[in-house]
Amino acid sequence: MQNLLNFIVPIAAPVEENYKALKELLQTLDGHREIFDEIGTVHFARFLFLEKDTTSTNEVYTQLALFTVYDGDFETYIDDFVVKVNDLFNALLKHLEGGEAVIPVNKNLTAFTEYVRKYDRKEEHSYRAYPNLTVQEIKAKFPTEN
Amino acid sequence: METNASEPKLPLADIQGLILRGYNMATVRHFILRIDNADGAKRFIGNLVSGDGETSPQITTAAWWDKKPNYCLNIGFTYNGLEALKLQGDFSLRSDHFEPFKQGAAARGAKIGDEGESAPEHWQGKLGTDEVHILLSVYAQDSNVLESISGSLRSLFRQGEAIHELSHFDGAQLPDNRVHFGYRDGIAQPTIEGVPTVRQLPDKQKVAPAYYFVLIEDDDSSYEVPTPDRLWMNGSFVAFRVLEQDVAGFENLLQQQADKISPEMLAAKMCGRWRNGVPLALSPDTDTKLPEEQLNNFDYSDDRKGVKCPVGSHIRRTNPRNSDQIQGLVETRRIVRRGMPYGPPYDPHSPDDGIKRGLLGMFICTRLDLQFEFIMEEWVNKSEFSGFLSNNSKDPLLGNNSPESSEFDMPDEKTTLKISEFQRFIKTRGGAYCFLPSITGLKYIANN
Structure with missing residues (x-):
């Protein structure tokens, strides 16, 4: 069963400094590909910045967004992500509004889950061609696409 | 004796033995007990760790032994049991990581498939009721030792009418470590970091950090050891199961x-x-x-x-x-996993003998x-x-x-x-x- 996450969170002040730090961190995400493959519940995940800071002369955004489609309950597998990418979560949260309060994530799992829920926006509408197929089922059918 | 890794060194003499070692004893008796008098129960528990084996059988630790003892003894408490002890000071588990233990096995039954005939309302020996406070397990080399230790314990239960025996469940090894279905059991166990073993079977799986099995402080674990430390540190949780x-x-x-x-x-x-x-x-x-x-x-x-x-x-x-x-x-x-069969071996010539048989299982971890x-x-x-x-x-x-x-x-x-x-x-x-x-x-x- 697929689930959606639409996580949109304000970047902490000072926004420009934290925006730049986040942008750098997101460049390292390709290095985590094998971890996401191993956990095997995420269909798609995309990070992007929203809401340009109109007061700044530089290109600065004020919000970080993560949109993802994943299998299973969030709570069931979040611990596995934390085992593998606790440092990444901590590094990202340092630059997000209210994020300091849930660092380190592995010792604050409940608070972290509540934090994610707080900034998870409910979509107005969604379409999925195969809402009940899991990553594992798709990989089982198409092993060469891994 | 081999050690799987140098770090961390667990305080083996402080940790109950069954968490880290298989005893390979012939028989077991699991007492299901209710605390009727907190002070008397505390005296009973104190005697189990007094170091004076003449006064009371002693709890077995994970410390190395040169000669295998005649019996091993371990004790666990339900959350209701900890409450019945009326401990001074706060021992509450604030983190919801330990919610299954607080709620108890009966409340969690439906989640893990204990439904229909397996539902807690049909459980035996008062298991699943609020009266269950203590699980006291005696492992023995033979039935004579089991009865002797049981006799000593039962006389201690009665002192000050502190502890009431609700029921007990007996198990005994079948030849060649088989279970009643005929399979050899107990082959695969996790290899735990820092735990010495006599004979660890080679295992393609990773060595498991000790914090998955013993409550210890570790930067990588997904929990903080609850307070007070002295109560919770180096402890563990067990799901005891009677499986017919x-x-x-x-x-x-x-x-x-x-x-x-x-x-x-x-x-x-x-x-x-x-x-x-x-x-x-x-x-x-x-x-x-x-x-x-x-x-x-x-x-x-x-x-x-x-x-x-x-x-x-x-x-x-x-x-x-x-x-x-x-x-x-x-x-x-x-x-x-620690398990011992109960009931006599299955006889294919009398399949409908009406005798109940199964496994008394102990499933040990830090996050139930x-x-x-x-x-x-x-x-x-x-x-x-x-x-x-x-x-x-x-x-x-x-x-x-x-x-x-x-x-x-x-x-x-x-x-x-x-x-x-x-x-x-x-x-x-x-x-x-x-x-x-x-x-x-x-x-x-x-x-x-």
């Missing part, structure tokens, strides 16, 4: 399917091991014996579809060994929700975790199956042999979630 095995029903199924698959091959496919313990992953066609050191040294990386060992088989579900073929990680779900319950809920009783399982299929041996919906797939390279309409073969007859304090923790209880 329907051997006649199982053997009937094997015979019913004999026109499609030989009974021994079907028994092996359902378990993932031949009855002599040889894993299908290493020997898919024959039960010819393999050297002992090979029996736990395998994974399923070359068998994604389960042609050799079905993905739905019991040992592959309860320990999939390879994280890249399932949802989530395997390494975060490891548990220590993420380890024991996850295995039962997601791997034993669901199919979504793998892309190679029929929807809604369950563990053919341990799953909460019913003839209306059960199915089990055995693929080969071209086709899949499916069996269905089989019943549940293992019923839950009792359960308790208990905390196993350290020796320091037991002394804390005795003095507070």
Whole structure:
């Protein structure tokens, strides 16, 4: 069963400094590909910045967004992500509004889950061609696409 | 004696023995006890760790022994039990990581498949009721020792009318470490960091950090040891389970399917091991014996579809060994298993003897929700975790199956042999979630 996450969170002040730090961190995400493959519940995940800071002369955004489609309950597998990418979560949260309060994530799992829920926006509408197929089922059918 | 890794060094003499070592004793008696008088119960507990074996049998620790003792003794408390002790000061578990222990096994039953005949309202020996406070387990080299230690303990229960025996469950080893279904048991256990072993079977799986089995402070663990430290540190949690095995029903199924698959091959496919313990992953066609050191040294990386060992088989579900073929990680779900059969061996000449038999199981970990319950809920009783399982299929041996919906797939390279309409073969007859304090923790209880 697929689930959606639409996580949109304000970047902490000072926004420009934290925006730049986040942008750098997101460049390292390709290095985590094998971890996401191993956990095997995420269909798609995309990070992007929203809401340009109109007061700044530089290109600065004020919000970080993560949109993802994943299998299973969030709570069931979040611990596995934390085992593998606790440092990444901590590094990202340092630059997000209210994020300091849930660092380190592995010792604050409940608070972290509540934090994610707080900034998870409910979509107005969604379409999925195969809402009940899991990553594992798709990989089982198409092993060469891994 | 070998040590698996240099760090961390666990304080073995402070940790209850069954958490880190298999005793390999002939018999066991699990006492299910109610605390009637907190002060008297604290005296009883203090005597168990006084170091004076003349006054009271003593709790067995994980400290190395040169000579195997005649008996081993361990003690666990339900959350109701800790409350009944009326400890001074706050011992509450604020983190919801420990919620299963607080709620107790009965409240969590439906989540892990304890439904219908297996539901807590049908459990035996008062298990599942609020009266269950203590699980006291005596392992003994023979029945004489078991009775002798039991006698000493029972006279101590009566002192000051502190402790009331609600029931007891007796178990005894079957020859060659078999369980009633005929399989050799207890082969695979996690290799735990920093724990010395006499003879650790080589294991392709990673060495497991000790914090999955003993409550210790570790930057990488997903919990903080609750307060007060002296009570919780170096303790662990156990799911005690009374699991009745329907051997006649199982053997009937094997015979019913004999026109499609030989009974021994079907028994092996359902378990993932031949009855002599040889894993299908290493020997898919024959039960010819393999050297002992090979029996736990395998994974399923070359068998994604389960042609050799079905993905739905019991040992592959309860320990999939390879994280890249399932949802989530395997390494975060490891548990220590201690089990002893109960009831006389099954006699195929009198299949309907009406005698109850099964397994008294102890499943040990630090996060009951993420380890024991996850295995039962997601791997034993669901199919979504793998892309190679029929929807809604369950563990053919341990799953909460019913003839209306059960199915089990055995693929080969071209086709899949499916069996269905089989019943549940293992019923839950009792359960308790208990905390196993350290020796320091037991002394804390005795003095507070």
